[in-house]
Amino acid sequence: MHDGTKLHAFTRPSLTGEPMPGPSHELIVSPFLAEYLVLRPGHDSGVQLPHVRYLELSKTASAGDPSPQWLIDAASQAWGLELDPRQPLRDTAIVRAPSPYGMARASYEINMGCDYDCPHCYLGLKKFQGMPRDEKIRLLDIMRDAGVLWLQITGGEPLIDREFPETYAYAYDLGMMLTISSNGSQLAKDNILSTLTARPPHHMSLSVYGATEETYDGFTRNRGAFGRFTRGLDAAREAGLRLQLNVVISSDNAHEADAMVSLAESYGECFVFTNMSPTIAGDAAPIPTQAAAYLRERKPFTGCNAGHTFFHADPFGHASICKIGRDPHIPLMQEGIEGLKRLGGIADGLQLRTGGCAGCTFGQKDADGNPGGCTTCRPMAKLYQEAKAPRKMYCQHPDPEPVR
Known part of the structure; x- marks a missing residue:
């Protein structure tokens, strides 16, 4: 697409048991890590936006203006979706705000x-x-x-x-x-x-x-x-x-x-x-x-x-941090969103070689700071160790020979 664009409204549903209204959007415009995307639910293809285009769509939705022509063209090319040039963008797309927390x-x-x-x-x-x-x-x-x-x-x-x-x-x-x-x-x-x-x-x-x-x-x-x-x-x-x-x-x-x-x-x-x-x-x-x-x-x-x-x-x-490394965890209902700021430190701590992996040289960084050769997720290895599973199922070290 031109101008750096590459192919690649909000309604609360009923919480009362009544029939839910239909969705309010065909498209999602959102930051995604360091990128800005336009996506269509149920489809693989998407549109990657430069930052200036994302800002344009955000302002357009806030003002109640119709979709710009370049978005109409992109939607047609990416999904065969024909947007009404007279309809306000916010009736077609939900434009999500950036988040300072970095979770994608x-x-x-x-x-x-x-x-x-x-x-x-x-x-x-x-x-x-x-x-x-x-x-x-x-x-x-x-x-x-x-x-x-x-x-x-x-x-x-x-x-x-x-x-x-x-x-x-x-x-x-x-x-x-x-x-x-x-x-x-x-x-x-x-x-x-x-x-x-x-x-x-x-x-x-x-x-x-x-x-x-x-x-x-x-x-x-x-x-x-x-x-x-x-x-x-x-x-x-x-x-x-x-x-x-x-x-x-x-x-x-x-x-x-x-x-x-x-x-x-x-x-x-x-x-x-x-x-x-x-x-x-x-x-x-x-x-x-x-x-x-x-x-x-x-x-x-x-x-x-x-x-x-x-x-x-x-x-x-x-x-x-994931389905496997469940502890330590953060009680979000008590701490709120600020608790997520601690997850990165928890993740780094869970990958340290402790317990059954203490002293293992595969996990150590070399003199240039490159990661060691361990090929096992540490939280997963811990589960295998707690289950007393054979070491060959999760570790590069061979099981020790039995003493005769």
Whole structure:
């Protein structure tokens, strides 16, 4: 696009149980780290803006003026979206303000409860616990003010939370690009499907646990689960929702691995997961569920932005650097947004070599200040150590030879 532009209004939803009004925006204009973007929910492509264009759109929306011609042209080229040149920009796009907190992404565990009881689950014991509706809304306000543009809503199973439709709609209307991690069992329900159709997520990430009723129901320990899952897949596809299917291969369903992949590929993009982790409490129970023949070498850990530009919130509004490194955490409902300023220091501290990794030379920097050769995320290594897992599962050092 010309002038440095490259292709790459707000309504509170009903909190009273009444039908929710439709979304107030087609586009999101937002800072994202050091960039400025125009995005359209449910689509991959976007428009990257120079700062001056972002400022122009911000002023245009505030003044109630119509969209500039260059934005009309960009929307047509990027998404085939025909903006009305007479309509005020603020009726078409939500223009988000910059945030001094520097958070660009987050994940929100709306509720740990789940209608499945899968043996591989990293959450361990799953309880139906979470915050009341008003606190969920307050947490989302904090995330918006912190700069969060991309939000993953997860669980447990998020769609079984009785306040999911209102919570999801509120996050959408704040101007967030949303993804949902789900087992898909509730997707065919009218209140869920209508919410997601009116306010499309960027994509839904759905887990696949079997290709037949016997295997799927056995894995999830839930009779009728496979039927609900496939009905949800069909309903989501018919509604035009973008699906990403995550095939989970374990010792209980490995005999259907190829069939699960074929099922997943018939509905959307497919990814395969084979390695199980200990629970977040350091319980080794999920590890024996691995199918040995399908295990893959883990990708080397080369650092991440957890705690610096990303954070995780559990069902009680406790902010941590990620889903794995949950302690220390920050009680956002008590401390408010200022508490997020401490996350960067917590993240740096959690990556130090302590406990079972104390004295390890792989994690040390060399004389030039370059990072050491350790390829394991320290919080993840801690979970494996607490689970007393074999060292070869998470560490480059070989297990010591037994003394004879």
